[in-house]
Structure formats: C-alpha cells, structure tokens
Amino acid sequence: MVDGAGIPLAIVLTGANRHDSMALTAVVDAVRPVRQKRGRPRRRPVKLHADKAYDFDRCRRDLRARSITPRIARRGVESSSHLGKHRWVVERTFAWINRFRRLVVRYERHADLYRAFLTIAAAIIAFRARKRFC
Known part of the structure; x- marks a missing residue:
C-alpha cells in the first residue's frame, strides 16, 4: 500500500498463486x-483506491467496517480512466522498487x-522522497 505520493506505507508478502483480494485486510491492518x-x-486511510482485482463485495465490506471509503474500479466496465489517475502512482512505486536489482529476481529462498530487502528498498524510497520534498 502506498500513499498519494507513492511512498510505501505497508508491505505484505503473499504467494504468487494467491489472489490479490485475499490479502487486502492484511495490507490495511499492516499500515x-x-x-x-x-x-x-492517522491509523488508517480515509479512502482506498484499488484496481479491478479487488472488485468483490467482501473487499468493500471489509473496508467499510474499518471506516475506509472504497474507490474500486468495477469489473466489466471498460473505462476506468478516472481511477487510473490514482493507479499510476502505485505503478510508479513498482518501477521504483524494480530499480533495486536484488528484488527483480527473487534469489532468496526464505521469505523473511x-x-x-523489500523493507530496505521502501525505506530508501521514502528517504529519497523526503529529500526531494524538503
């Protein structure tokens, strides 16, 4: 999960064969x-923007139970350009993380x-962003 500027707020590792929507509550609770x-x-965000992978009633219910307004793109709707204005921030953060070559290919056998390494990369990204804005 990232904030509006693309600074990582929470990192949760899941298996590659697990759907993204299954880890939504773990990510929100990790902030x-x-x-x-x-x-x-502030413990939790006011609203959460997500892509079509999170378009389930369960995800919306979980977010509303935590007093978070869900802004989730609908499946089956072609134009999601309005939510795309916020989605590019997440994609940019992924690009920043991919600049750390150690993380592009997972060489480590242990998840911890x-x-x-992912936490160190997030800390470096946050430090660079603070340096840029201050």
Missing part, C-alpha cells in the same frame, strides 16, 4: 500510524530475507 500536521496520528 502503521502516520503523523499529520495536527491531531492524532526477501521481506527485509
């Missing part, structure tokens, strides 16, 4: 509190090692 300019740190 740590994010500091804001004022008030308490791969997750560690």
Whole structure:
C-alpha cells in the first residue's frame, strides 16, 4: 500500500498463486500510524483506491467496517480512466522498487530475507522522497 505520493506505507508478502483480494485486510491492518500536521496520528486511510482485482463485495465490506471509503474500479466496465489517475502512482512505486536489482529476481529462498530487502528498498524510497520534498 502506498500513499498519494507513492511512498510505501505497508508491505505484505503473499504467494504468487494467491489472489490479490485475499490479502487486502492484511495490507490495511499492516499500515502503521502516520503523523499529520495536527491531531492524532492517522491509523488508517480515509479512502482506498484499488484496481479491478479487488472488485468483490467482501473487499468493500471489509473496508467499510474499518471506516475506509472504497474507490474500486468495477469489473466489466471498460473505462476506468478516472481511477487510473490514482493507479499510476502505485505503478510508479513498482518501477521504483524494480530499480533495486536484488528484488527483480527473487534469489532468496526464505521469505523473511526477501521481506527485509523489500523493507530496505521502501525505506530508501521514502528517504529519497523526503529529500526531494524538503
């Protein structure tokens, strides 16, 4: 899960043969509190943009139960250009992660090692973004 600027907020590893919608609740629950300019740190996002892979009633119910407004593209609808304005941020983050050659091909046999390298890549991406904006 990434924020509006493409900074990784949560990383959850799943098997390659598992559907993306099955890990939605794990990803949302993995988000740590994010500091804001004022008030308490926000635990969960206000709204969540997702592609057509998450277009299930179960996903929408789970998000609404957590007080998150689901913005999910509908299956069977050709034009999802409105949600595409937000989806490119996620694709750009994937491109940033793919610049780390160690992560493009998974050489590690253990998931915890791969997750560690992925976390380091996310930290570097966040550091570079902060450096760019500050």
